[in-house]
Amino acid sequence: MLFNSFEFILGFLPLALAGYLTLVRVHRVAAAFRFLLLASLLFYAWWNPPFLLLLLASIGLNFLVVKAMTARREGGHSTGPLLGLGIVLNLSTLGWFKYAGFAVANLDRFFGLDLTVPALVLPLGISFFTFQQIAYLVDLHHAKLGPVSFRNYALFVTFFPHLIAGPLVHHREMISQFSAAGASRITLDLFAWGLTYFVIGLAKKVILADGAATYASPVFNAADAGQPVSLLEAWCGSLAYSFQLYFDFSGYSDMAIGLAAMFGIFLPLNFFSPYRSGSIIEFWRRWHITLSRFLRDYLYIPLGGNRHGPARRQFNLFATMLLGGLWHGANWTFVLWGALHGAYLAINHAWRHACEVRCWTWPQTRVARLAFVGLTFLAVLMAWVLFRAHSVEGAFLLYKAMLGGNGFTLPLAYRPTLNSPGGLGSQLEHLGVEFRQLSAFYGTPELIWLAILSLIAWGLPNTAEFMNYANRVDPSKPTPERSWQFRFSRLSATIVAGLLIYALMSIQSVQKSEFLYYDF
Amino acid sequence: MTSKRFLVWVAVLAGLPCLLMVSVQWKLNDFGLWRSRASARIWTAEKTSKYLLAQRYVPENFDGLLLGPSLSANINPAPFPGARFFNLSMQGANITEVRAAAEPALQRGTFKVVVVCLNPYWIKDSGIKGDQISEKEIVGSLFSLLPFRIAEARYRAWRNPDWDIFHRSENGYNDFHRLKRDIQYSDYKKSRIKRTSSVDPEALEEFRGLVELARNRGARILGYYHPLPLDQQTRMNPENVSSDHQFRTRMEEILRPGEIICDFQVPDFDSLAADDANYSDGHLSERGAQLVAEALAQRIGKALAIAP
Numbered sequence: 001m002l003f004n005s006f007e008f009i010l011g012f013l014p015l016a017l018a019g020y021l022t023l024v025r026v027h028r029v030a031a032a033f034r035f036l037l038l039a040s041l042l043f044y045a046w047w048n049p050p051f052l053l054l055l056l057a058s059i060g061l062n063f064l065v066v067k068a069m070t071a072r073r074e075g076g077h078s079t080g081p082l083l084g085l086g087i088v089l090n091l092s093t094l095g096w097f098k099y100a101g102f103a104v105a106n107l108d109r110f111f112g113l114d115l116t117v118p119a120l121v122l123p124l125g126i127s128f129f130t131f132q133q134i135a136y137l138v139d140l141h142h143a144k145l146g147p148v149s150f151r152n153y154a155l156f157v158t159f160f161p162h163l164i165a166g167p168l169v170h171h172r173e174m175i176s177q178f179s180a181a182g183a184s185r186i187t188l189d190l191f192a193w194g195l196t197y198f199v200i201g202l203a204k205k206v207i208l209a210d211g212a213a214t215y216a217s218p219v220f221n222a223a224d225a226g227q228p229v230s231l232l233e234a235w236c237g238s239l240a241y242s243f244q245l246y247f248d249f250s251g252y253s254d255m256a257i258g259l260a261a262m263f264g265i266f267l268p269l270n271f272f273s274p275y276r277s278g279s280i281i282e283f284w285r286r287w288h289i290t291l292s293r294f295l296r297d298y299l300y301i302p303l304g305g306n307r308h309g310p311a312r313r314q315f316n317l318f319a320t321m322l323l324g325g326l327w328h329g330a331n332w333t334f335v336l337w338g339a340l341h342g343a344y345l346a347i348n349h350a351w352r353h354a355c356e357v358r359c360w361t362w363p364q365t366r367v368a369r370l371a372f373v374g375l376t377f378l379a380v381l382m383a384w385v386l387f388r389a390h391s392v393e394g395a396f397l398l399y400k401a402m403l404g405g406n407g408f409t410l411p412l413a414y415r416p417t418l419n420s421p422g423g424l425g426s427q428l429e430h431l432g433v434e435f436r437q438l439s440a441f442y443g444t445p446e447l448i449w450l451a452i453l454s455l456i457a458w459g460l461p462n463t464a465e466f467m468n469y470a471n472r473v474d475p476s477k478p479t480p481e482r483s484w485q486f487r488f489s490r491l492s493a494t495i496v497a498g499l500l501i502y503a504l505m506s507i508q509s510v511q512k513s514e515f516l517y518y519d520f
Numbered sequence: 521m522t523s524k525r526f527l528v529w530v531a532v533l534a535g536l537p538c539l540l541m542v543s544v545q546w547k548l549n550d551f552g553l554w555r556s557r558a559s560a561r562i563w564t565a566e567k568t569s570k571y572l573l574a575q576r577y578v579p580e581n582f583d584g585l586l587l588g589p590s591l592s593a594n595i596n597p598a599p600f601p602g603a604r605f606f607n608l609s610m611q612g613a614n615i616t617e618v619r620a621a622a623e624p625a626l627q628r629g630t631f632k633v634v635v636v637c638l639n640p641y642w643i644k645d646s647g648i649k650g651d652q653i654s655e656k657e658i659v660g661s662l663f664s665l666l667p668f669r670i671a672e673a674r675y676r677a678w679r680n681p682d683w684d685i686f687h688r689s690e691n692g693y694n695d696f697h698r699l700k701r702d703i704q705y706s707d708y709k710k711s712r713i714k715r716t717s718s719v720d721p722e723a724l725e726e727f728r729g730l731v732e733l734a735r736n737r738g739a740r741i742l743g744y745y746h747p748l749p750l751d752q753q754t755r756m757n758p759e760n761v762s763s764d765h766q767f768r769t770r771m772e773e774i775l776r777p778g779e780i781i782c783d784f785q786v787p788d789f790d791s792l793a794a795d796d797a798n799y800s801d802g803h804l805s806e807r808g809a810q811l812v813a814e815a816l817a818q819r820i821g822k823a824l825a826i827a828p
Binding site for chain 1: 522523524532533651660668
């Protein structure tokens with residue numbers, strides 16, 4: 001079930017809320033969490049009922065390993081072998097469904113083994129619930145955890161707002177909330193705050209991301225089909241995709257945070273204006289924050305982190321990002337995307353190191369900051385081409401176009417304007433610029449749309465800032481409130497209602513509107 | 521303001537307009553979905569509109585169909601004899617999209633004749649390409665952005681009637697010549713990128729399924745090879761010989777002898793195909809479309825053995 005669908009917004013969500021809140025209100029907290037668990041399983045089964053068995057099997061087996069590890073630890077024995085077994089179980093399930101086809105296809109391609117490529121459907125959210133459970137086992141092995149009930153463990157894995165596409169939650173921040181204290185947090189205030197957060201996320205997804213997709217998809221589809229793309233189309237398409245991915249995924253995360261809050265549960269932040277980053281290191285602290293945290297804690301640090309010198313750190317960074325790329329999908333494009341970001345991070349760290357050693361300093365001015373932000377965004381945008389293209393060949397065709405390999409072409413419709421007296425048309429043509437009909441560039445409306453998206457991404461506060469997320473999650477450390485931040489008022493109610501109506505109308509108007517991260 | 525009042529405001533401000541919009545759209549019944557309509561026209565979003573009209577309006581008011589991509593969308597089927605024709609051809613559509621609209625019409629109505637434009641363009645790929653054709657659009661006709669797009673198109677048509685390409689679309693005719701009057705084919709062909717089109721096996725199966733459905737529903741199938749400009753025809757592009765041969769072989773497998781009523785790409789029609797005035801940007805110009813409609817009307821009459 002999609003968050004941006006009528007069956008979810010007008011059917012599942014009101015029923016789930018009604019059931020859960022009624023049980024909490026009559027002080028049946030344990031029953032309320034059981035109800036939430038059942039609702040989450042129903043939410044998952046809606047997509048493909050047989051895969052519910054896989055999810056239940058995964059949770060059941062992991063919980064058996066958890067119980068066995070707890071018993072061994074209490075008996076003073078090592079939990080290492082059981083941890084190994086648990087990790088193998090999880091990774092082999094993920095590997096079978098996600099990577100078997102890729103591995104077989106490549107063995108076939110490179111060694112001509114004539115193997116049959118298994119055509120498997122990728123179970124929704126498998127990458128997320130597998131990693132969450134591995135993290136749990138690792139922390140249990142390191143004795144960082146106390147006992148847990150099956151209900152709480154299963155709800156931690158399946159809680160529907162994060163089940164399909166994250167945030168990649170950590171047991172520490174979730175399980176403690178499935179308690180009477182957690183349930184008592186539900187207030188009308190928090191509910192209204194969560195609803196607003198959800199509506200903002202919904203609007204980001206169906207208005208901004210789906211709007212940007214209109215301009216991105218034709219360009220990438222053309223490149224994947226081997227058709228020549230012009231310089232203008234390539235840059236505008238890549239820019240549109242950068243915005244599409246950001247508003248799509250951060251919109252989904254906002255919706256998840258808002259939904260969870262309506263049930264009195266807080267999810268961690270997943271995005272914090274990543275395109276405002278002044279370096280790649282900063283970018284990964286703002287983009288898919290929960291995945292970066294997971295990769296750092298359960299891959300980079302176990303590999304040795306920065307504890308064995310700069311060369312080893314660079315290798316660890318690169319390997320972590322390479323595997324992070326592969327986590328996103330079984331395709332060489334994702335491997336290359338991960339490798340590129342690994343290289344970016346290695347360069348960024350080497351640069352920082354060189355600056356420290358040689359005492360280089362940079363002026364702390366707005367212009368310098370703008371330059372760093374621009375350079376970082378350019379690097380990220382170039383990498384998104386690999387992330388979006390369906391084939392390496394398609395990505396390289398687009399790179400060729402972006403670098404001017406297909407010449408400089410402007411839309412035919414611009415020629416009369418540019419050729420008007422005083423216009424630049426003839427000079428441009430003299431310089432080799434061609435005028436032709438461009439099938440994947442939509443002219444001024446596209447440029448206006450990209451300008452609006454840029455303004456939102458760089459010029460406006462993000463959802464967490466606007467909704468004062470930090471204050472809500474931890475009222476004990478209040479941050480000063482700003483005049484532009486959300487508060488209950490007639491104006492905000494009107495805006496939320498307007499966004500909700502517009503988003504609902506857009507949902508009904510857009511057919512293919514799945515969240516991009518469902519594929520990962 | 522308290523959070524309780526905030527929630528009440530949101531519910532009222534969101535709920536009332538939604539209710540109002542659904543009521544108004546149900547009453548307007550733009551596509552004849554909720555009650556019968558003797559006449560309905562398209563304002564914008566051709567694919568969605570034709571898909572919606574095909575649910576009830578087309579089967580209730582027509583007994584002939586013209587199917588194809590944009591190549592045939594600008595042919596006015598009014599002079600076609602033997603039935604009252606609706607042109608379900610759509611700009612930029614492939615077989616999956618045309619089939620999505622044609623199937624409900626064929627299943628719900630009684631059609632005497634289905635005329636099919638034979639050109640690889642709409643059988644070169646399959647699957648819904650854009651975001652315009654979906655069952656969601658049926659509810660969407662009551663509550664979505666579509667009614668606003670229609671209102672905007674009505675306003676534009678009122679401001680500038682010359683831009684209203686659907687002004688005679690009660691029978692599905694798309695008068696997109698109006699937007700292409702300034703395009704001279706002689707100019708266009710200089711900058712045209714030459715592309716060869718191969719046929720997609722899945723699309724071909726969909727085409728076969730559509731033809732069989734029409735036959736099973738008692739319709740007579742009549743196909744014609746579309747009149748491409750002479751410079752685009754295979755005779756002038758030897759590199760296309762094999763793909764064109766493959767396409768024609770497939771068509772002749774699917775259509776029975778006598779069902780292909782006209783080949784506009786033979787030398788008999790060179791006077792039409794060689795005259796740049798009959799084309800705009802590769803599509804037929806207003807004059808070209810008129811000539812083709814007349815020729816088709818004649819062939820359809822002959823095939824159905826109707827006296828002129």
